[in-house]
Structure formats: C-alpha cells, structure tokens
Amino acid sequence: MQRSLWADTSLSSVSAGFVAVLVGFASSVAIVLQAAAAAGASEAEMVSWIGALGLGMGITCIAFSWYYRAPVITAWSTPGAALLATSLTGVSMAEAIGAFLFSAVLTLLLGISGAFERVMSRVPLPIASAMLAGILLQFGLSVFTSLEANPPLVGTMLLTYLACRLWLPRYAIIVVLMTGFTVSWGQGQVQPDQLHWALSKPVWVSPEFNPAVLIGVGLPLFIVTMTSQNIPGVATLRASGYQRVPxxxxxxxxxxTSLILTPFGGFAFNLAAISAAICTGPDAHQDPERRYTAGIAAGTFYLLAGLFGASVVALFSAFPQAMIATVAGLALIGTIGSSLASATAEVSSREAALVTFLITASGASYFGIGTAFWGLAGGLICHWLLNRKP
Incomplete structure (x- = not known):
C-alpha cells in the first residue's frame, strides 16, 4: 500500500495540497484569532486553537482521502469563525466551549441519521456546479484586482502561468508559487526575520453549558457551518466527479473530530469548498483516481501547521496578500471553467443554474446565512418552477 501511495504521488499533487493549505490558512486565520479573542482567549489558548484545528484538519484529510481514494479536504468553519467573532463578546471561554460541543453533537447526529446526504442527493448537478462556480468567481477576479495593486508581481506570475500551461501544464501552479515568492523576496515584501518557530501546546478548557449560549451561539454555528460550508463542500466533490464518496x-x-478537539479550541470542522477545489481539479493530477494524494498532502501540511501553531500566523503573514490571491485564483481557473460548463450543459437546467450562479456570486447574505445557501435555494426554486409540466 505504501508503494502504491508513493507511485500515485506527484509533484503537482503535493503542490496542490500545499497551495490549498496556504490559501486556507492565509485567507482566514485572522478571523479564527478574532473569534478566540472575542471569547477572552489568552495567547496560549489562541495557539492551542490553531494547533487543534491543524490537527483535526490534518487527520481528517489524510484519513478520508486515503480510505475513499478521493481528495476529501476538510477545513475549519470560516463563516462560523466570523459568527463567533461577533457573538462571543461577553461569553466566557468555558461557555463558548460548551456551545462548540453542542454544535459538534448536532453535526454528529445529522451525519449518523443520513438526513444531510438525502437532502443533497436531490440537488441537480447543474445547480450544484453553478453554486460552486459562483463561490469561486471572486477568487478568479482577485487575480486581476491584484494585478492593478501590484503589476510587477502579479504580471510576472501571470506570464509564468501562461508559459507553464504551454510547456509544463502539470507543474504550472508550483512554478507560479515559486515565481511569486522570488519576486516578492526581490521586492522586499517577505520578512523572514519576523519568523519564529515554536511547538504548539494544547490547553484544555472544561465546558460550561449555558442554555442561552447554546441557543444563541451553538445552534447558529451549526446552521452556518452546514449551509455555508458543507453544502458547497459536497458540491465541490460532486462537480469534480467524486460521487462515490459517501x-x-x-x-x-x-x-x-469537533467533539474530541473542541476543549482545545477545535470549534468546528467541515468539508472544504475553495481549498478542496484546488485539490480536486486536473492541476492536482491528470488522473482523477490519483488526486487523493493531494488530499493526503494537504493533511500532512495541516498537521505541520498545527504542530507549529505558534508560528503559523507569522509565517502566512510573511507572504504578500497579492501573491496569495493570485496563486489561489490561478489554481482555481480550471475548476471555475469546468463548473460553468457543467452548469450550462443541460438546456432544461440552464436558467436555474444561472440564477444560482448569480445569487451566489453576488455575495448576498440574509439572516446571517451565507450566500451559498441562498444561491442553492433560489436555483432549486427556479428549477422546480421552470420544469413543471403545464
């Protein structure tokens, strides 16, 4: 089995795993730290949060990807962290941990019951693909907004990407990443002297169960994670052809995993969408059956990030934001294209898929529920209405 894994692994799959972790951490680690600070976390507890999250994502990515032979990427709940950053003010850390446990129990029960999978099985593939394209659109656009902000860096990365697509298509993203790092270094935008390496130390916090906090924080965390994270995560797997993953x-x-790691700060784990799309596309590996190695690579990098949780923030802040945005956008171009193609392939579903795409891409959020849910809901309503028999 080890020989098979080694044979299936390629430089492109390892680089896809690294880029997925880079994008996942760099884009939202600040929100996680804000959520911890809102609950009054000490510096040691913040480090414990990053360590627990890295450990949980690493174990689940490796285990699921290996077992199902598919790039199953997990993540922390970024919308959930944003919710916590605004709702944990005045809530003690112990009460917050109690709310996280409540959310984890609800997630576990929903998975065991099979209700979530039954609902998602009724979502047409064009609608799911359109929702995924709408989610990823902003990442594609960010390449060109970053170009305006930093023409030398992003322009060089774009030219490198085009050249690699002609002569080294499998290694385009890793070469772009290396180019971005080199140009950023030359511009003086990378500050290695600010880095310091230290191991994470877990900090246990015993939970307290306050009914008001359970309903006011734990229940919304569960709902937001399901609608804004797991639904797009399932759509990513389905749109990439991995229907076999239960x-x-x-x-x-x-x-x-959330239930076990919550006392240390692992507030919510879920299926990833954006970072998963980097590992499920053809840039990760030409053979879809071997892309599971990108998931294992991502899990390994997550474990390293969790192990050195005290250094993660400094490490990812050392990269220019324009570089990270460009790498993410270029890595997702193929997935955006294939999602749009799948969304518009069937004439009977085309209008509903476009409605889904436009709502999702708009970024509109109502009642604290993310745009992905509303895009899916709007698309399904349109699909039902437009396909009714007269």
Whole structure:
C-alpha cells in the first residue's frame, strides 16, 4: 500500500495540497484569532486553537482521502469563525466551549441519521456546479484586482502561468508559487526575520453549558457551518466527479473530530469548498483516481501547521496578500471553467443554474446565512418552477 501511495504521488499533487493549505490558512486565520479573542482567549489558548484545528484538519484529510481514494479536504468553519467573532463578546471561554460541543453533537447526529446526504442527493448537478462556480468567481477576479495593486508581481506570475500551461501544464501552479515568492523576496515584501518557530501546546478548557449560549451561539454555528460550508463542500466533490464518496460518514467524522478537539479550541470542522477545489481539479493530477494524494498532502501540511501553531500566523503573514490571491485564483481557473460548463450543459437546467450562479456570486447574505445557501435555494426554486409540466 505504501508503494502504491508513493507511485500515485506527484509533484503537482503535493503542490496542490500545499497551495490549498496556504490559501486556507492565509485567507482566514485572522478571523479564527478574532473569534478566540472575542471569547477572552489568552495567547496560549489562541495557539492551542490553531494547533487543534491543524490537527483535526490534518487527520481528517489524510484519513478520508486515503480510505475513499478521493481528495476529501476538510477545513475549519470560516463563516462560523466570523459568527463567533461577533457573538462571543461577553461569553466566557468555558461557555463558548460548551456551545462548540453542542454544535459538534448536532453535526454528529445529522451525519449518523443520513438526513444531510438525502437532502443533497436531490440537488441537480447543474445547480450544484453553478453554486460552486459562483463561490469561486471572486477568487478568479482577485487575480486581476491584484494585478492593478501590484503589476510587477502579479504580471510576472501571470506570464509564468501562461508559459507553464504551454510547456509544463502539470507543474504550472508550483512554478507560479515559486515565481511569486522570488519576486516578492526581490521586492522586499517577505520578512523572514519576523519568523519564529515554536511547538504548539494544547490547553484544555472544561465546558460550561449555558442554555442561552447554546441557543444563541451553538445552534447558529451549526446552521452556518452546514449551509455555508458543507453544502458547497459536497458540491465541490460532486462537480469534480467524486460521487462515490459517501457524505454521511464524512459529516459524522467531522462532527466526531469537533467533539474530541473542541476543549482545545477545535470549534468546528467541515468539508472544504475553495481549498478542496484546488485539490480536486486536473492541476492536482491528470488522473482523477490519483488526486487523493493531494488530499493526503494537504493533511500532512495541516498537521505541520498545527504542530507549529505558534508560528503559523507569522509565517502566512510573511507572504504578500497579492501573491496569495493570485496563486489561489490561478489554481482555481480550471475548476471555475469546468463548473460553468457543467452548469450550462443541460438546456432544461440552464436558467436555474444561472440564477444560482448569480445569487451566489453576488455575495448576498440574509439572516446571517451565507450566500451559498441562498444561491442553492433560489436555483432549486427556479428549477422546480421552470420544469413543471403545464
């Protein structure tokens, strides 16, 4: 089995795993730290949060990807962290941990019951693909907004990408990443002297169960994670052709992982969408059956990030934001294209898929629920209405 894994692994799959972790951490680690600070976390507890999250994502990515032979990427709940950053003010750390446990139990029960998978099985593929394209659109656009902000850096990365697509298509993203790092270094935008390496130390916090906090924080965390993270995560797997991955065990696994790691700060785990799209596309590996190695690579990098949680923030802040945005956008171009193609392939579903795409891409959020849910809901309503028999 080890020989098979080694044979299936390629430089492109390892680089896809690294880019997925880079994008995942760099884009939202600040929100996680804000959420911890809102609960009054000490510096040691913040480090413990990053360590627990890295450990949970690493274990679940490796385990699911290996077992199902598919790039199953997990993540922390970024919308959930944003919710916590605004709702934990005045809530003690112990009460916050109690709310996280409540959310984890609900997630575990939903996975065991199979209800989530039954609902997602009724979503047409064009609608799911359109929702994924809408989610990823902003990442594609960010390449060109970054070009305006830093023409030398992003322009060089774009030219490198085009050249690699002609002569080294499998290694385009890793070469772009190396080019971006080199140009950033030359511009003086990378500050290695600010880095310091230290191991994470777990800090246990015993939970307290305050009914008001359970309903006011734990329940919204569960709802936001399901609608804004797991639904797009399932869509990413389905749109990439991995229908064989059973969703209920994965949802149950993320709920169980949250349940175990919550006392150390692992507030919510779920299926990833944006970072997963980097590992499920052709740039990760030409053979879809071997892309699971990108998931294992991502899990390994997550474990390293969790192990050195005290250094993660400094490490990712050392990269210019324009470089990270450009790498992410270029890595997702193929997935955006294939998602749009799938969304518009069937004439009977085209209008509903476009409605889904436009709502999702708009970024509109109502009642604290993310745009992905509303895009899916709007698309399904249109699909039902437009395909009714007269």
């Amino acid at each position: 969703i209920s065990p994965v949802i149950s696994g993320t709920g169980l």
